[in-house]
Amino acid sequence: MTGTAERSWWGWGTTDRALGDDECAATAALLPGLPDRPRPVPTLSDLALPASRLSPPSSLPLSGSVPDRARHTYGKAYRDVVRALSGELAGAPDAVAFPRDERDVVDVLDWAGSAGVVVVPFGGGSSVVGGVEYRGERPWVSLDLTGLDRVLEVDPVSRAARIQAGALGPVLEDQLRPHDLTLRHFPQSFQFSTLGGWLATRAGGHYATLHTHIDDLVESMRVVTPAGVSQSWRLPGSGAGPSPDRLFLGSEGTLGVITEAWMRLQGRPRFKASASVTFREAGAALDAVRTIAQSGLHPANCRLLDPGEAELAGTSTGEWVLVLGVESAAHPVANRLDQLTDLARGCGGAVADGGRDAGGVGGGDTAADTWRTAFLRMPYVRDGLARMSAIVETFETACTWDRVAELYATVGAEVGAAVREVTGGPGRITCRFTHVYPDGAAPYFTVVATGRPGSEVAMWDEVKTATMETLGRLGATITHHHAVGRNHRPGYDRQRPEPFAVALRAAKAALDPAGLLNPGVLIDAV
């Protein structure tokens, strides 16, 4: 899937899928007040980067080349894309490390510790929360793990595999396919993010219910810390003390560098069925999704789009759209889809004509496919709009059902007000619900508004501040699956219980006494 297409140094994904100048201009027509033509993309060879402050030993796999450093300066948040497009690369890493094996990782950390160099782990670089840049004054190295990309062992009986952390989604799935097994973890960033990145950020994946996060798919982990290598045992379940893996899951490179993990796999689904259901009112749509989430039927897909989001996805007419999908490697699933659509109908939904595919072997993805195509295209559209000085960004959260309707309405009102305040226009705020639980849901918002050339980042940051204030006041998490990074620190600092912060800081100080690892993310060293 990655094929040979070149990765974009400044934007999402591969260069062959980026919007051309005319497409940028055409897409931007949906917003008033934007320039006529997109800003140009700087040429990589023309970039002026500060001189590297490091002279590492030549035995280490480090590169100081301008292209490598430019590619590893930022993640792929909207503010990262705009800064890269502006040629604003003063914070570039002094070097990029490309370890070929775990020994190299240990050597880089050892050297960094003795040289006082900051190390920021970098998987696919798709962070949208400022997780892979560095905002301090020390010399720093971006540690690119993608050289560790192999499936090392497969246990077909337990359906598990030992996989190196730097494997990108398609790279690891290609190695699992001959065994007729799959990890089946498909975040939107699937092609451009790694197993280690998913683990470090508690990524959200394919499943809209039940096993929503990568956490549930972990059997054991291997983590290189400055205090030694942590290797947990392969276990299907355990009650032996607090879970070691759960401390490293979500640690975002602050406690150690994940080098490999035993992951739980699944048979490739043979049976699939899907349907889309429309609703006229938010109340009915949310009731239906809650009823489904509490039914124990565990649909693989259960994504609810509000009318604006449905329009962005190109499939709607002012109604809410619920995309349902069920799948199984073992059993026909049409009956389960019927039970699900019955529940949706009972809450006032209408099963869309042509939106149902009863599936059977290999079938069943009509509605889901339409949605997925739009879904995978979205980040490229965002980049095209960014070139037109539009503000385009997403944020996501989760809260319990008793507050979901209020959250949806309040975010619409308050973030809408912030957008008007900052941009002078109404913008668009749309929402989809990406993951649902018996006790709550995870809404995912998209904001599109008219920016002023040169002020886009400052404008978005103001909107983001308002967003964090709203979510925090409503007790909704600062992130359901995008991670904390640097961008979400104010919200995370508010959410995290203080005694837990005390414990986490102490753990960090013990494992990383020199404070090498990704400083600024999650917590500040004592």
Added chain:
Amino acid sequence: MTGTAERSWWGWGTTDRALGDDECAATAALLPGLPDRPRPVPTLSDLALPASRLSPPSSLPLSGSVPDRARHTYGKAYRDVVRALSGELAGAPDAVAFPRDERDVVDVLDWAGSAGVVVVPFGGGSSVVGGVEYRGERPWVSLDLTGLDRVLEVDPVSRAARIQAGALGPVLEDQLRPHDLTLRHFPQSFQFSTLGGWLATRAGGHYATLHTHIDDLVESMRVVTPAGVSQSWRLPGSGAGPSPDRLFLGSEGTLGVITEAWMRLQGRPRFKASASVTFREAGAALDAVRTIAQSGLHPANCRLLDPGEAELAGTSTGEWVLVLGVESAAHPVANRLDQLTDLARGCGGAVADGGRDAGGVGGGDTAADTWRTAFLRMPYVRDGLARMSAIVETFETACTWDRVAELYATVGAEVGAAVREVTGGPGRITCRFTHVYPDGAAPYFTVVATGRPGSEVAMWDEVKTATMETLGRLGATITHHHAVGRNHRPGYDRQRPEPFAVALRAAKAALDPAGLLNPGVLIDAV
């Protein structure tokens, strides 16, 4: 369910269910070389306890009475029961605290911190791993949380409740019943253990698949630590840093005292169906269970008994017995049971005559009920046998499927050899599989052997040492759901990754700098 029956101070459960002297003698007939009559149970009022070393302020809810101190000296492991029966109570707590609310908990910790007194949290006192005693030299207080026993709030929309940690199983279920909701967490100790105990020890519950541990049912937790009160947010899911709750889950009273939690509830099941399936060979039985665990059908019950265990449960004839149960609050389940029994048949199983109940509303527990009655009776039988100087104890573990058959055989051989070595006779080692996963299973072993009066504890400890050696060598967890406590420390110290131990010690030192909380459990303070 607890009713007004008196709790046994030395053994399991309530005194009215304890075996009488004649029953003890009759049950012991299955083993050779035991005394003719059971040893007497010491009278509580005759016990000689060391004088309390404490003079706490009278404002604190502390008791120094002999009955209170005797009841809080031990948990309910076999070695605890034998020591209590022997009147061996030199390690009794100096006092027992009975907080009525969280303020009392804070006050007790504050006083203990200033007075240098150790605090051991005590829920129902059903620990079988030495989790609620103290083996050091400092004065100590047992902190009995059962006064905090209320359901404080119910959120019927999100199906969740805020429950105080000291509520025993039946006490909290009684308060949820009027809302037609249930926590549906039924460990074997259900009647005699508390929510806080389940959380602190990562208890295993009702479900044999999917949500096997209490961990999955937690929405948020409140924990009093010496460094402050930790309150996590109510969230259905989150990716904001490492999970704060997962640090306290399994912390076994070493990091703080859990005072309440928001727990995820469920509708009370209306549809149930069950079946029992027999197998002639271990290989076929394990294949069937693995196939079921990997099918995605998520049976509520999926307990496999080996021939010896089936005989103990009174339901078998030299075959392996698989008890399957499905349930739902929302949908008929007979079809799912058919799919499960088809899978079992495909692996060579025979669906037992009369062992199938297709269920429907309110039905379906025939096979499960038989098994459950025997299951709940087991600890009382153990106590009766303990009075006859038999050695009777259980241990449990988990490993991935590639090693399950080997583990079963090796434990049988090596622990059998240890039993012969220690007791001079063969004893009985039986096994059931209590929880199963797509990637592995959790076997639960019972050992019954002839002990020598006065040496029972030492004899069991020798067998236990051999057990831990075998499990550790095979990479099987030291505990799947019984916790670590003090008894499992050697196995846990071997299993726990050293960098995680470093982090956990640092967290402990930061949250509990005076080392008040349950010292000796999980980790030693630095």
